[in-house]
Amino acid sequence: MDRDAATQAERTLAELDTLRQRAARRAHGGVWLPATGVATLLLASTALYATPFGDRYSIVAEHPFWAGLPDQQRSPVASYLFWFLGIPLLFSVVAFWYRWRAGRLGVRVPWRAVAAAGLGVLALLAVLAAVPTGPVPDGLTAGTGPNWEGLLTPLLPVAATVVALGWVERSRGLLASGVWILALAVWLCTSWPMGTVPGWMLGNDAGGQLAWRPGHYLVLMALPLLVTAAVTGVTARRAARD
Amino acid sequence: MTDNRRPHPATALDDVVHQRVRLGILTVLSEAHECRFATLRDELGLTDGNLNRHLQILERAGLLQVIKGYEGRRPCTWLRLTRQGRTALRAEVAALEQLVARIRAAGDDAG
Numbered sequence: 001m002d003r004d005a006a007t008q009a010e011r012t013l014a015e016l017d018t019l020r021q022r023a024a025r026r027a028h029g030g031v032w033l034p035a036t037g038v039a040t041l042l043l044a045s046t047a048l049y050a051t052p053f054g055d056r057y058s059i060v061a062e063h064p065f066w067a068g069l070p071d072q073q074r075s076p077v078a079s080y081l082f083w084f085l086g087i088p089l090l091f092s093v094v095a096f097w098y099r100w101r102a103g104r105l106g107v108r109v110p111w112r113a114v115a116a117a118g119l120g121v122l123a124l125l126a127v128l129a130a131v132p133t134g135p136v137p138d139g140l141t142a143g144t145g146p147n148w149e150g151l152l153t154p155l156l157p158v159a160a161t162v163v164a165l166g167w168v169e170r171s172r173g174l175l176a177s178g179v180w181i182l183a184l185a186v187w188l189c190t191s192w193p194m195g196t197v198p199g200w201m202l203g204n205d206a207g208g209q210l211a212w213r214p215g216h217y218l219v220l221m222a223l224p225l226l227v228t229a230a231v232t233g234v235t236a237r238r239a240a241r242d
Numbered sequence: 243m244t245d246n247r248r249p250h251p252a253t254a255l256d257d258v259v260h261q262r263v264r265l266g267i268l269t270v271l272s273e274a275h276e277c278r279f280a281t282l283r284d285e286l287g288l289t290d291g292n293l294n295r296h297l298q299i300l301e302r303a304g305l306l307q308v309i310k311g312y313e314g315r316r317p318c319t320w321l322r323l324t325r326q327g328r329t330a331l332r333a334e335v336a337a338l339e340q341l342v343a344r345i346r347a348a349g350d351d352a353g
Binding site: 103108 | 262265266269270272273274275276277278280281282285313320335338339341342345346
């Protein structure tokens with residue numbers, strides 16, 4: 001009798017698990033598009049730098065870092081416009097995408113929370129740094145340690161967007177990608193010159209510097225997003241076919 | 243050996259939640275922020291009337307929220323799990339898992 005009850009309970013649990021997986025695929029199968037959108041925005045921002053992949057020993061930068069990373073920009077105003085128009089534009093596309101999916105599949109994703117997180121941090125950035133150009137602040141020099149003024153970068157709203165997206169879509173891959181972008185942005189924007197590695201990590205007093213350029217770091221930031229987008233996209237496509 | 247001083251896991255099963263269709267409803271809703279009535283009906287292979295009856299029971303228990311609105315000119319009903327509903331589903335699944343573990347452990351002891 002008890003054995004029958006256990007078998008029945010196990011069968012119920014297995015059925016619930018199958019149902020849950022199917023519902024999850026339906027509800028969260030659309031995450032590949034916003035993830036690809038954010039990755040595209042990051043990769044497109046390489047065009048904002050004077051030498052995104054070359055000139056390894058350049059240490060020219062204008063603060064705030066409107067291009068994203070502390071390196072020479074083609075034009076601070078172009079960088080400013082790129083992010084302040086690009087991020088809201090991305091949210092418009094994401095909103096349209098989720099509305100279309102909700103109409104077609106009958107499940108809604110709380111994308112407004114993602115937009116609120118991204119636009120909220122972007123607005124905060126605009127309030128904190130109203131002037132789009134200026135000299136690198138005193139103290140933001142090699143060996144002086146983290147300087148939090150460097151965090152006036154549009155990469156923070158991007159990181160906040162990805163973390164919020166990972167949260168509402170229950171995607172560990174996206175949550176990890178958001179934390180990765182945040183960690184890279186904090187490290188690169190609070191050290192000067194960009195890519196400085198503290199001495200304690202290298203086992204010497206002087207420390208060192210990675211000979212990478214903004215383009216390389218942006219590819220590094222976008223990579224986990226693209227992998228997550230590819231995996232979720234393929235899974236959703238397979239599920240739709242089955 | 244099973245611990246007979248502890249209450250049997252079957253006592254933790256909730257009559258409102260334990261019913262098979264209602265467990266299915268809560269499971270589907272636990273994965274979506276909001277789900278359309280017609281989508282849930284098709285997913286579970288139910289009729290409108292049957293699904294409605296179960297939804298009323300779950301709504302009365304405060305486990306889900308029914309949101310009525312329009313899409314264009316067409317009336318449309320969306321369903322959302324409440325926090326209480328999420329907790330109830332988690333407790334139910336945990337109770338079922340404990341039940342299975344306890345019975346299997348008792349069977350192993352006897353064998």
